[in-house]
Amino acid sequence: MKNQWTNFLSGYVRVKADGRGTERVINKMVKQNIYIWDVKKAETDSILFNIHLRDLHNFRKAVRNSECKLSLLEGRGGPFLFKRLLKNSGFLAGFLAFLTLIFLLSNMVWGIEVKGAKPETEHLIRKELDKMGVQIGKIQFLLDDADDIQRKLTTNISALTWIGVELKGTTYHFQVVEKKQPEEQVKLSPRNLVARKKAVISKVFVVKGQSMVAVHDYVKKGQLLVSGSIGNPDKPKIVAADGEVWGETWYQSQVEVPLSTNFSVFNGRENVKHYIKIAKYSIPIWNFKKTKYKNFETEMSERPLKFLKWELPIYYNTATHREKEDVTREYSVKEAVSKAREMGKKDLMKLLPEESKIVGEKILHQTSDNGKVKLSLHYQVIENIAVGQPIIQGD
Amino acid sequence: MAQKWGQKLRQLMMNSMDLPQDVIMDLPRITMIGQLHIYIENHRGLLTFTDTELRLMLKNGQLLIKGSSFSIKAILPEEILLEGKIEHVFFINE
Structure with missing residues (x-):
């Protein structure tokens, strides 16, 4: 016996047979392999039964010369349902439009909340967001993702120390930490100031304590510069020595600069492709042009699409192909030397404490092969060499 | 006479080989589920069908089923499934 469901899907017709010899008609149809079901007596001399839509043709042939009067009453099942659906296509269109609307609305930005910021900063943030296109009513997956927004905000707004960006549903939440005012002074414990490294003293500026060195003195590493014990040597008072002792120090460094260097740089040309990704399959929807660049780097971004509160397994992807170009930089020896000196200076400045000054620079040795x-370079630097050393009182 | 011999041979086979009778002897196999359904295999065509009566041709004779509110759920060349309230099943031998 066949499944009624498949009958329903493929469609069937209710037939009325009227007249004498209805049984013979049924026998004839059954012999010709026309499946019939739900046979019922309606009135005297008339029966109702169902036949498949696909058997309709055979049915006509089978009953052509019978004594009965046959009439098709109504069609049921899939194809007829579909026909009716088309007839009432307004409903279908309305339903689709409704789904599309909900889909669009669930992918929109509906709110921007900034927390923990002063009104001025909040204004700045909102202005910056406007510039980026993060506004109420925008489609989420066309905007930058949260990480990008975070990076842009922190670099563009100097008043921010940190900003947390979170997309919850349709609302962007920004958690702001602003830069603090200058910290309070740390209370110092009794200490001496000693030399951090060997130097020739060039300037002494003592705030508190007893200066032990004079200008042009040569000091070794660890030598006492400003003593924390002041007053009567017999009955000294121990304080936290404070001040700056500037000394001339020396540094040596080796710098190497190749005369020709290969770089790989982006030249600004790019090709952005858009895809819709369903499960594992990416379907290109925009920009079908093939990337013709010889060298390029690909950057992918993947944004999930939402429906109400659910994330669909459908993603909006963009692939950005950026063209790369190889550039060779050539230096003459002279240029290389000046570059090397620049680099050496920069590297040194990174090592030195702030406010230090490079006062002299000498090339000790130069080779090119x-x-x-x-280059072997020698630097003279004026820097603060004083560093605290706690006084341990024996008690 | 020949037919009689055939009949006898079949009877013999049935007894000796333990095969089901309906297969060998072309008899109808009738399955009933309470009074609700009756399922007949091996029929030879419909003779009468009304609300209260179903008459089927068999190889030998007829099968008459009486009851009420009959409807044929399905009919195939050799099978028929009848639904309704079945009250009597008669074998009519000519």
Whole structure:
């Protein structure tokens, strides 16, 4: 016996047979392999039964010369349902429009909340967001993702120390930490100031304590510069020595600069492709052009689409192909030397404490071989060499 | 006479080989589920069908089913499934 469901899907017709010899008609149809079901007596001399839509043709042939009067009453099942649906396509269109609307609305930005910011900062943030296009009513997956927004905000607004960006449903939440005012002074414990490294003293500025060195003195590493014990040597008072002792110090560094260097740089040309990804399959929807660049780097971004509160397994993807170009930089020896000196200075400045000054620079040695220029450099630097050393009182 | 011999041979086979009778002897196999359904295999065509009566041709004779509110759920060349309230099942031998 066949499944009634498949009958329903493929469609069937209710037939009325009227007249004498209805049984013979049924026998004839059954012999010709026309499946019939739900046979019922309606009135005297008339029966009702169902036949498949696909058997309709055979049915006509089978009953052509019978004594009965046959009439098709109504069609049921899939194809007829579909026909009716088309007839009432307004409903279908309305339903689709409704789904689309809900889909669009659930992918919109509906709110921007900024927490923990002063009104001025909040205004700045909102202005910056407007510039980026993060506004109420925008479609989420066309905007930058949360990480990008976070990065842009922190770099563009100097008043921010940190900003947390979170997309909850249709609302962007911004958690702001602003830069603090200058910290309070730390209370110092009794200490001496000693030399951090060997130097020739160039300037002494003592706030508190007893200066032990004079200008042009040569000091070694760890030598006492400003003593924390003041007053009568017999009955000293221990304080936290404070001040600055500037000394001239020396540094040596080796710098190497190749004469020709290969770089790989982006030249600004790019090709952005848009995809819709369903499960594992990416379907291109925009920009079908093939990327013709010889060298390029690909950057992918993936944004989930939402429906109400659910994230669909459908993603909006963009692939950005950026063209790369190889550039060769050539230096003459002279240029290489000046570059090397610049680099050496920069590297040194990174090592030195703030406010230090490079006062002298000498090239000790210079060689150029294997397409490289090697420099041995000597620097004279004025820097604060004083560093605290706690006084441990024996008690 | 020949037919009689055939009949006898079949009877013999049935007894000796333990095969089901309906297969060998072309008899109808009738399955009933309470009074609700009756399922007949091996029929030879419909003779009468009304609300209260179903008459089927068999190889030998007829099968008459009486009851009320009959409807044929399905009919195939050799099978028929009848639904309704079945009260009597008669074998009519000519």
